[in-house]
Amino acid sequence: MTPFSLEPGRYDELVRIRRDIHRHPELAFAERRTAAIVRQDLAGLGLDPICGVAGTGVVAVLDTGRAGRTVGLRVDMDALPMTETADVPFKSEVTGAAHTCGHDVHCAIGLGAASLLCKRRDTLRGRFKFLFQPAEETLEGARAMIEAGALEAPAVDVLLGCHNSPQLDTGRIGYRHGASMASSSAFVIDVRGAAGHAAHPRSGVDALQALPMLLAGLNAIRAKEVAADQPLILSVGRIQGGRARNVICDAVTLEGTCRTLDDTVRGEVEAALRRLAQGTATATRTQVDVQWHTLAPALINDRDTLDRTLRAIERCLGADALVELDAPSMGGEDFAWYRQRVPVAHLRIGSRGAGRSTQLHQSDYFCDERAIETGALALASAAAELAAS
Ligand SMILES: [Zn+2]
Ligand SMILES: [Zn+2]
Missing domain, CATH: 3.30.70.360 (Alpha-Beta Plaits)
Structure with a gap:
């Protein structure tokens, strides 16, 4: 299969969406405007999104009509209750809310992966289920999505997730076998x-x-x-x-x-x-x-799912893009709740811009938006591979 590539026009559109979401951050379970943007973009790709899942979640399915597995792609959408101090032209316009964990970039990554897969739908197998989840920061959204039946009809066989990482240069993808987050x-x-x-x-x-x-x-x-x-x-x-x-x-x-x-x-x-x-x-x-x-719970990556994910990313982005992390993060991630139901693989998408040194949850956090392209290509490649058998 020819490696996925993101058209410049689509990349520009994703950056515009990211900046719009960044300017208008919304806290856990209040992601209404964000969800509307996500819904509109997914509908524009020819999908039929369902809104209001677990309150403000959005779910859409791409069915290729050919045999294969159903691969879920989970994206979080919420911001943090803090005031942004970063000096960027698309700074948060909401006092007391800011995308200082980069979930605005995650939304663009998820929409980018959706567009890549939709464009190739005639050559792919299986189904792709896009799960845009509320309330990761409060660690409540994943369970709410599971309880709302987001992993059913069609049943998700395997799930991919990611988080941007200011510890890794943009363009790199971090991974870790076994326990990845606490x-x-x-x-x-x-x-x-x-x-x-x-x-x-x-x-x-x-x-x-x-x-x-x-x-x-x-x-x-x-x-x-x-x-x-x-x-x-x-x-x-x-x-x-x-x-x-x-x-x-x-x-x-x-x-x-x-x-x-x-x-x-x-x-x-x-x-x-x-x-x-x-x-x-x-x-x-x-x-x-x-x-x-x-x-x-602890986030434990499924070995087979992660191995196949890494092989697909290597084919798309090259072996140099992959970085094996030498230590797990002691941070929590509610994506871990899904792994109690289905095998999962979770990736870190490098988002450290040149000369920048910031950390997640800092008021001046700077997430390099070029991570949108790497993240979208990585998720789409891995999802296509996992759905094929
Ligand atoms: Zn966070
Ligand atoms: Zn986060």
Whole structure:
């Protein structure tokens, strides 16, 4: 098969779409304008998009009419609740919302891949299902899409996803076999004591007594309960409690996150945290409750799917484009929920412009939009290959 190529006119159109979305960022589950742009472009390709999936998601199917598998391509659309400070002519016009994670570029990549596949529909096999998903930043959108039936009718056999990466030069595609991104869980520890006069400590039960035990205990989980070669980040980011300097503290709340690359380890950490809470409560005469919420499981790439994806990309973009990442990311990605249903492969699309050094989620994040072309070509090549058998 001749490698895919993006026509200059279409590339310019995708850049225009990207900049339009960038200028008008929308937060999780509020991506209405973005979804309308996506819908209009997909309809212009001859597809019949369904809107309102999981609230603001858009789904469209390209059916070649020939035997083959159904390959899903997942794209996220939401922005972050922050104000952009980057000096670009298409800067966010919305105070308190910005595409500082590059999901605007992802939308253009997804639409670019859709146009490449539509143009070649007479030579391809199987079906391609484009899933434009809301609310990745809150790690809620993927589950909402699954619950809304986005992986059914037609049933998706295999799913591709990607994220732009400012750690890689534009034009490169990063990948990693096995665990690629961490599972992410949020926990809240509520400690209840009893208020009293600070001059008479025995008149109350000081909830703050639990604090050093809990913080030390959390560090001990990392040191004593989890194998040394297992990546684990257990952080408390917020502590609130107390009423006044002369009142014994009757309530304190700790909020934190747990990141691991192994769902079994995550379960062990949760169990250890609950034991720690119970023991602390006994020792301090407080009541300690733990709420644990898994926001995303670990993202594990399916070996066969990733291998075939890489072979297809190599044929299209050349072997030099591919970069094997030496470490997984400890960030969470709700794309991981899909892999509980179907085999997945997730790629990092290099988006580091020359001389630029920025990071995702920074207020001046600069995502090199030339990544649109690389991303679209990579996803379309891989999808065509995966659908063929
Ligand atoms: Zn993000
Ligand atoms: Zn992102």
